[in-house]
Amino acid sequence: MRALADTSTEPAQPLAGSPSITSFDGPDIDMLIRQGFRPARIESLEAVARGILSITFAPPLGGEPAFTPGAHLEVAIPLPDGPAIRHYSLCSKPDGSQGWKVAILDEPTGRGGSHWLHEHLADCTSLLIRGPRDTFGYQRRAPMLFVAGGIGITPISAMIHDAEDAGLDWHLIYVGRRNELMAFADDLIDSHGSERVDVRITAETGRPDVVALARDWFATARASGATAPEAEGTEGGPVVYTCGPVPLMRALAAGMEAEGIEVIFEDFDDDAPPTAEATASGQAEAAGASGTDTAFTVETTSGEEVRVACGQSILAALGAAGVRTLSSCQKGTCGTCETTILDGRADHRDHVLSDEEKEAQETMMICVSRAQTDRIVLDI
Numbered sequence: 001m002r003a004l005a006d007t008s009t010e011p012a013q014p015l016a017g018s019p020s021i022t023s024f025d026g027p028d029i030d031m032l033i034r035q036g037f038r039p040a041r042i043e044s045l046e047a048v049a050r051g052i053l054s055i056t057f058a059p060p061l062g063g064e065p066a067f068t069p070g071a072h073l074e075v076a077i078p079l080p081d082g083p084a085i086r087h088y089s090l091c092s093k094p095d096g097s098q099g100w101k102v103a104i105l106d107e108p109t110g111r112g113g114s115h116w117l118h119e120h121l122a123d124c125t126s127l128l129i130r131g132p133r134d135t136f137g138y139q140r141r142a143p144m145l146f147v148a149g150g151i152g153i154t155p156i157s158a159m160i161h162d163a164e165d166a167g168l169d170w171h172l173i174y175v176g177r178r179n180e181l182m183a184f185a186d187d188l189i190d191s192h193g194s195e196r197v198d199v200r201i202t203a204e205t206g207r208p209d210v211v212a213l214a215r216d217w218f219a220t221a222r223a224s225g226a227t228a229p230e231a232e233g234t235e236g237g238p239v240v241y242t243c244g245p246v247p248l249m250r251a252l253a254a255g256m257e258a259e260g261i262e263v264i265f266e267d268f269d270d271d272a273p274p275t276a277e278a279t280a281s282g283q284a285e286a287a288g289a290s291g292t293d294t295a296f297t298v299e300t301t302s303g304e305e306v307r308v309a310c311g312q313s314i315l316a317a318l319g320a321a322g323v324r325t326l327s328s329c330q331k332g333t334c335g336t337c338e339t340t341i342l343d344g345r346a347d348h349r350d351h352v353l354s355d356e357e358k359e360a361q362e363t364m365m366i367c368v369s370r371a372q373t374d375r376i377v378l379d380i
């Protein structure tokens with residue numbers, strides 16, 4: 001069972017006078033601390049490509065610096081309409097020896113979180129963060145193909161550090177529009193060579209057929225005998241780990257299925273405006289496949305009762321009643337709104353909890369999940 005955010009009364013480190021923290025109002029700060037966010041000192045900032053800034057954090061005192069390759073941090077950002085939570089994958093060495101480093105793409109036409117960071121980071125000494133948390137599910141396997149599109153290189157970078165340290169057979173296909181927009185591209189080639197790191201620049205050579213490239217690489221790996229599933233320290237056979245634009249990840253998943261090769265991916269572009277497809281799918285899930293949703297009541301720890309109407313999410317109902325909550329994707333995929341169930345049973349509709357976790361009825365995602373019971377008591 002994954003641990004939900006530590007909501008104990010453990011005292012937070014003093015909140016530094018960083019605008020990324022002092023711009024929140026008091027009740028928002030209280031909520032964020034209660035939900036497990038902690039101030040993390042910014043050790044360094046660096047422009048790692050045009051429009052991409054990397055931040056290296058000192059892990060909060062007393063925390064475990066090591067993290068799972070593919071894990072991300074949640075960062076609280078003080079937007080004018082309230083705290084925005086954004087997810088940024090860790091791209092440094094998973095043993096924590098380089099601190100916790102994330103890289104943030106400026107998205108001026110997005111929902112505002114990443115752009116706020118680009119505008120204000122130079123004045124910030126710390127940020128409120130939670131994590132690291134792993135939802136990618138990386139495991140050492142052999143051989144491993146990594147496919148990154150644009151800023152999707154960030155979780156893949158941490159996986160490459162791990163694969164390299166473990167001496168595993170790996171290869172990277174890294175697709176981007178222009179070299180100057182691609183974080184870490186030159187460093188990766190310098191460190192591992194262009195045999196291992198295949199950088200594809202679409203402005204120069206057009207969009208590559210990544211499925212054909214993947215097939216070719218696995219065929220070569222097979223011919224060289226590198227596909228042995230019993231490779232030391234690995235579990236399972238060949239795999240593709242990919243992060244980047246959804247069409248690229250979907251094409252890979254469809255193309256490699258015929259080869260019997262698993263494709264594992266994660267989409268965390270939560271600062272981009274939601275697509276019509278995502279909105280429709282989120283609404284359909286919130287409404288329930290059968291369309292037979294019923295209204296129910298949510299009770300908070302202070303005893304406040306909020307009625308959730310048919311077709312309305314718990315998140316929306318609480319927001320309308322003035323109850324402060326945290327959310328990010330609002331489509332049941334990121335885990336930010338995970339809330340402890342104190343009484344009652346949830347009708348789970350998210351893509352975060354495992355079947356066992358859903359059965360345990362200990363937590364729920366309040367952006368999409370509903371109640372099976374007429375009343376549900378939540379730790380809010």
Ligand code: FES
Nearest residue numbers: 328330335337367
């Ligand atoms: S806000 Fe992302 S799962 Fe609810």
